[in-house]
Amino acid sequence: MNPNTPPPPIEDPLRPHVYDGIREFDKRLPNWWLFTFYATIVFWVGYWAYYQWLHVGPGNHQRIERQMAAIEAEKLAATASTKLDNASLWQMSRNPVFVEAGRATFNSICATCHKESLRGSVDGGIGANLRTQEWIHGGNPLDLYNTATNGVLVKGMPAWGPVLGQKRIIEAVAYVLSYHHEGEPMTLRPATAGK
Amino acid sequence: MPPVGTNSAEPERLPMPAPKTTVEFNDKVVRQFLLASVIWGAVGMLVGVLIAAQLNFWQLNFSTPWLTWSHLRPLHTNAVIFALVGNSMFAGIYYSTQRLVKARLASDFLSQLHFWGWQAIIVSAALTLPFGLTRGQEYGELIWPVNIAVVLIWVVFSVNFFWTLARRREPSLYVAIWFYIATIVTVAMLYIVNHLSIPTSWTHSYSVFGGVQNALVQWWYGHNAVAFFLTTPILGIMYYFLPKAAGRPVYSYRLSVVHFWSLVFVYIWAGPHHLLNTSLPVWLQDLGMTFSLMLWAPSWGGMLNGLLTLRGAWDKLRTDPVLKFFAAAVTFYGMSTFEGPLLAIKSVNALAHYTDWIIAHVHGGTLGWNGFMAAGMTYWLIPRLWNKPLHSVPLANLHFWIGLVGILLYVGAMWTSGITQGLMLNATTEHGTVLTYPNFLDTVNVIRPMMLMRVIGGALYLAGWFLMAYNLWMSVRGAEPVNGTIEVYDEEPAHGDPGRLSVAGWVLNAPVLFSVLGVGFACAWMFGGHIVSVAGLVGTMFCAVVAYTHFEARRKNWGDWYDRLIVSAVPFTVLTFVAVVAGGLIQIIPTVVIHRAANVEDRRQIPYTPLELAGRDLYVREGCYLCHSQMIRTLVPDVLRYGDYSRLGESIYDHPFQWGSKRNGPDLARVGGKYPNVWHLRHLENPRSISSGSNMPNFQWLLTNPLDVGTLPRKIAVQRQLGVPYPLWTDAEISSGVEAQEREIARDLRDAGAYVAPDREVIALIAYLQQLGHFEKVTPSGHAPTLAD
Numbered sequence: 011m012n013p014n015t016p017p018p019p020i021e022d023p024l025r026p027h028v029y030d031g032i033r034e035f036d037k038r039l040p041n042w043w044l045f046t047f048y049a050t051i052v053f054w055v056g057y058w059a060y061y062q063w064l065h066v067g068p069g070n071h072q073r074i075e076r077q078m079a080a081i082e083a084e085k086l087a088a089t090a091s092t093k094l095d096n097a098s099l100w101q102m103s104r105n106p107v108f109v110e111a112g113r114a115t116f117n118s119i120c121a122t123c124h125k126e127s128l129r130g131s132v133d134g135g136i137g138a139n140l141r142t143q144e145w146i147h148g149g150n151p152l153d154l155y156n157t158a159t160n161g162v163l164v165k166g167m168p169a170w171g172p173v174l175g176q177k178r179i180i181e182a183v184a185y186v187l188s189y190h191h192e193g194e195p196m197t198l199r200p201a202t203a204g205k
Numbered sequence: 206m207p208p209v210g211t212n213s214a215e216p217e218r219l220p221m222p223a224p225k226t227t228v229e230f231n232d233k234v235v236r237q238f239l240l241a242s243v244i245w246g247a248v249g250m251l252v253g254v255l256i257a258a259q260l261n262f263w264q265l266n267f268s269t270p271w272l273t274w275s276h277l278r279p280l281h282t283n284a285v286i287f288a289l290v291g292n293s294m295f296a297g298i299y300y301s302t303q304r305l306v307k308a309r310l311a312s313d314f315l316s317q318l319h320f321w322g323w324q325a326i327i328v329s330a331a332l333t334l335p336f337g338l339t340r341g342q343e344y345g346e347l348i349w350p351v352n353i354a355v356v357l358i359w360v361v362f363s364v365n366f367f368w369t370l371a372r373r374r375e376p377s378l379y380v381a382i383w384f385y386i387a388t389i390v391t392v393a394m395l396y397i398v399n400h401l402s403i404p405t406s407w408t409h410s411y412s413v414f415g416g417v418q419n420a421l422v423q424w425w426y427g428h429n430a431v432a433f434f435l436t437t438p439i440l441g442i443m444y445y446f447l448p449k450a451a452g453r454p455v456y457s458y459r460l461s462v463v464h465f466w467s468l469v470f471v472y473i474w475a476g477p478h479h480l481l482n483t484s485l486p487v488w489l490q491d492l493g494m495t496f497s498l499m500l501w502a503p504s505w506g507g508m509l510n511g512l513l514t515l516r517g518a519w520d521k522l523r524t525d526p527v528l529k530f531f532a533a534a535v536t537f538y539g540m541s542t543f544e545g546p547l548l549a550i551k552s553v554n555a556l557a558h559y560t561d562w563i564i565a566h567v568h569g570g571t572l573g574w575n576g577f578m579a580a581g582m583t584y585w586l587i588p589r590l591w592n593k594p595l596h597s598v599p600l601a602n603l604h605f606w607i608g609l610v611g612i613l614l615y616v617g618a619m620w621t622s623g624i625t626q627g628l629m630l631n632a633t634t635e636h637g638t639v640l641t642y643p644n645f646l647d648t649v650n651v652i653r654p655m656m657l658m659r660v661i662g663g664a665l666y667l668a669g670w671f672l673m674a675y676n677l678w679m680s681v682r683g684a685e686p687v688n689g690t691i692e693v694y695d696e697e698p699a700h701g702d703p704g705r706l707s708v709a710g711w712v713l714n715a716p717v718l719f720s721v722l723g724v725g726f727a728c729a730w731m732f733g734g735h736i737v738s739v740a741g742l743v744g745t746m747f748c749a750v751v752a753y754t755h756f757e758a759r760r761k762n763w764g765d766w767y768d769r770l771i772v773s774a775v776p777f778t779v780l781t782f783v784a785v786v787a788g789g790l791i792q793i794i795p796t797v798v799i800h801r802a803a804n805v806e807d808r809r810q811i812p813y814t815p816l817e818l819a820g821r822d823l824y825v826r827e828g829c830y831l832c833h834s835q836m837i838r839t840l841v842p843d844v845l846r847y848g849d850y851s852r853l854g855e856s857i858y859d860h861p862f863q864w865g866s867k868r869n870g871p872d873l874a875r876v877g878g879k880y881p882n883v884w885h886l887r888h889l890e891n892p893r894s895i896s897s898g899s900n901m902p903n904f905q906w907l908l909t910n911p912l913d914v915g916t917l918p919r920k921i922a923v924q925r926q927l928g929v930p931y932p933l934w935t936d937a938e939i940s941s942g943v944e945a946q947e948r949e950i951a952r953d954l955r956d957a958g959a960y961v962a963p964d965r966e967v968i969a970l971i972a973y974l975q976q977l978g979h980f981e982k983v984t985p986s987g988h989a990p991t992l993a994d
Contacts, residue, residue: 024454025458027377029305029375029377029379030301030304030305030307030379030445030449031449032379032445032448032449032454032455033448033454033455034454034455034457034458034461035454035455035456035457035458036457036458036459037456037457037459037460037513038457038459039457039459039460039463040509043502043505043506043509044502046501046502046505047467047499047501047502047503050495050498050499050501050502050546051499053495053498054495054496054498054499057491057494057495058491058495058731061487061491062487062488062491062731063730063731063738069487070482070487070490070839071839071850073839074839074840074841074844074850077841078841078844081637081638081841081845084636084637084638085638088635088636088638118643118644118647119643119644121897122895122896122897123884123895136881136883136884136887136895136957163878165881166880166881166883166884168879168880172639172845173639173640173643173845173846174639174643175634175635175638175639175640176635177635177639178639178643
């Protein structure tokens with residue numbers, strides 16, 4: 011309370027009316043309460059003027075489009091600076107740091123269809139078996155990378171690139187490759203008929 | 206009371222004392238509502254504890270449709286809102302109104318009809334919601350025949366209430382009555398508009414509003430159900446019972462006046478804060494956010510008047526459980542009404558929406574404010590309604606402490622859980638280009654301990670409630686019900702009382718004129734074109750200055766006018782209705798009357814095939830919308846996780862809309878085509894076979910239930926009526942279309958090694974899910990072909 015105001019009377023005056031024994035004081039509205047109310051009204055005027063009246067602030071759509079464009083640019087820059095080829099992916103598949111990171115991603119995301127055993131449909135999963143040397147969409151490291159990144163939508167393999175990002179895709183591919191050897195025989199099995 | 210006239214010409218003649226009679230109040234109906242609130246409250250909260258436990262242990266769904274989370278959640282919310290708070294509110298309103306207006310309730314018959322009608326509605330809710338009979342809109346789930354019953358019973362309540370006011374012996378209306386009036390007129394308006402539907406059968410209907418219109422109307426209703434069902438009547442109850450229990454005068458009458466009018470006016474505008482960052486037009490979002498902030502002070506006016514009335518009575522809190530409950534309840538009210546505006550700030554909402562933080566907010570209000578007000582009122586009423594003191598005061602104190610610890614555990618757990626999950630869902634890595642936690646379940650498993658804490662908190666609160674039920678039973682058993690009485694003078698009702706206002710008197714006066722002008726100018730500023738807009742701004746400021754000056758100069762006139770207004774129930778009710786209707790009209794009318802083409806942005810939804818429509822009705826029946834949103838917000842983490850943000854046109858034909866309000870699981874707006882059919886089949890049958898660690902219930906009955914296609918022609922006819930561009934199909938065309946699509950999906954499943962008969966429900970649901978996110982591009986001027994073309 012403001013120390014300059016004189017002490018209030020012992021009991022403030024009551025309103026004359028009594029409702030079933032209930033009486034009412036008629037105290038002033040607390041200043042801090044009034045100013046809170048006024049401040050929110052002023053905020054409304056300013057906010058509305060900024061976004062809706064003068065159109066200075068960006069709308070929701072403008073903002074998200076701008077933000078997504080910035081992300082796109084960031085990704086393009088990263089891709090350009092990475093040299094990705096079969097040899098480097100095989101190299102990563104022998105590096106425990108990559109393989110362990112890839113295992114975590116694989117078990118969290120890929121294993122729902124391909125199973126933690128990587129055997130997929132053989133172990134009752136929906137996805138393809140990744141332990142055989144028979145590949146449906148190519149078994150070269152870059153093939154695996156492309157399949158994981160872009161998906162094979164007609165076969166139910168989602169495009170994971172936008173969701174996981176390049177780094178985790180590479181790690182997951184390295185993890186899958188860790189079950190294979192460079193130069194092992196590789197056959198291409200055509201997709202099931204009718205699909 | 207007018208002073209007794211003294212006429213000097215007849216000094217000898219003493220005024221004749223008017224004959225006295227005793228009025229007995231109708232407290233029977235108060236007792237009935239009070240008992241019902243305690244019993245239904247226990248049921249509603251028991252269901253709450255069960256569904257909280259189901260989130261932790263999916264096995265508790267018992268693989269039984271009517272025991273499944275998504276079937277019981279509407280039962281929990283409806284029971285707590287309409288059965289616990291509803292019954293408690295009616296008890297409080299009937300008890301206090303009779304005493305405040307010095308008149309018995311107008312009609313014993315209407316009172317009994319109100320009570321038994323309301324209980325029948327609650328029973329019918331319990332017999333329909335768990336079995337998937339729902340309209341698919343939150344707190345508006347009850348099916349259309351029950352909606353009609355609710356409206357009729359509400360009319361019974363209104364007639365009984367206003368008839369009692371008409372027969373009042375106390376001309377002046379106390380602040381509690383103002384809040385009751387606001388409750389009655391506003392709930393009627395909200396409930397009727399939000400439940401407008403066209404039936405397709407005795408148990409099913411489609412909302413007349415679709416997509417964004419439905420979203421806007423639903424949250425205008427949903428938000429203001431909180432305002433005018435859970436807040437204003439309870440504020441009225443506070444204004445009666447709290448000063449009674451404290452034995453102290455109300456802190457400030459003028460605060461009552463200012464916070465009542467600002468509250469009822471501002472509340473209505475704030476509904477769109479439930480739809481921030483969605484595809485709702487941004488002007489509505491900005492109105493929702495700014496008006497929510499303006500609601501903070503009016504709400505706190507109620508808290509201040511409650512807490513400051515306790516000045517000089519704080520010592521009683523030590524011993525009196527009633528005051529303990531009231532003081533805590535008002536404190537929780539203050540906390541929730543601060544948290545509400547905070548959550549309505551767009552950037553805070555980006556983190557908190559769809560998470561447990563909102564659950565914390567809601568339960569702070571319901572458990573803290575509504576539950577504790579109901580408990581305090583119950584303890585205060587027991588000895589007054591039955592001729593016997595409360596069985597045990599220590600037990601009531603124990604109830605308070607158990608309940609308080611329960612709320613704090615519950616709310617604390619949900620805050621932690623909501624903020625944790627919100628931060629994890631929004632976290633990005635690699636320079637903000639990808640999500641840190643791409644698997645939704647990673648964010649669910651982190652908050653599991655908090656989910657468990659929530660069960661413990663809720664169970665403690667429920668235990669406290671059972672203590673009250675026991676205490677009530679022990680107090681009432683063998684006790685004699687007593688009805689309150691009052692001695693009144695049989696005066697002629699003062700016709701043509703000069704205190705009352707004429708029509709001109711309640712329209713043509715400074716407060717009303719300045720309010721109407723000010724709001725009118727402000728709207729001109731917000732929505733007008735260039736010149737109108739500037740004129741509006743100047744007008745608003747001019748109006749504010751003149752009103753302030755006039756008020757300072759003629760303060761007494763304003764006060765006198767208001768004293769006369771509150772002896773006039775009809776004008777008071779009309780002005781209240783005008784105040785609450787403004788915000789709704791300004792937000793809803795443009796959205797509803799504008800041609801749909803203007804509301805689609807660059808995309809238009811492709812109408813569902815008959816099979817997909819059947820699947821969508823299953824989606825609604827199973828309550829999928831209670832855990833899965835279909836709304837990708839204009840926020841980077843949403844777009845990274847779920848794909849391109851949702852456009853208005855993509856849900857334009859959705860009756861009801863299914864944007865959702867909580868993500869216990871991921872968003873589904875673009876799930877169509879993301880996974881193969883067999884993924885969905887396995888996932889619906891047993892989610893954990895696909896997503897290890899999921900807490901989603903099994904919906905394995907969908908694999909065996911045959912799909913009901915007989916109702917489809919009627920449903921499609923209603924959809925056509927609602928403007929969905931379906932061609933005029935014959936019944937045979939509909940069923941052959943359904944069968945062809947069923948066979949196609951079943952064949953695809955068979956190829957993937959899963960065998961399901963084509964005519965099972967799951968096929969329809971898969972058809973619907975696989976279609977989600979499909980749209981056609983619309984050029985601004987062009988007219989896209991419809992299915993009929």
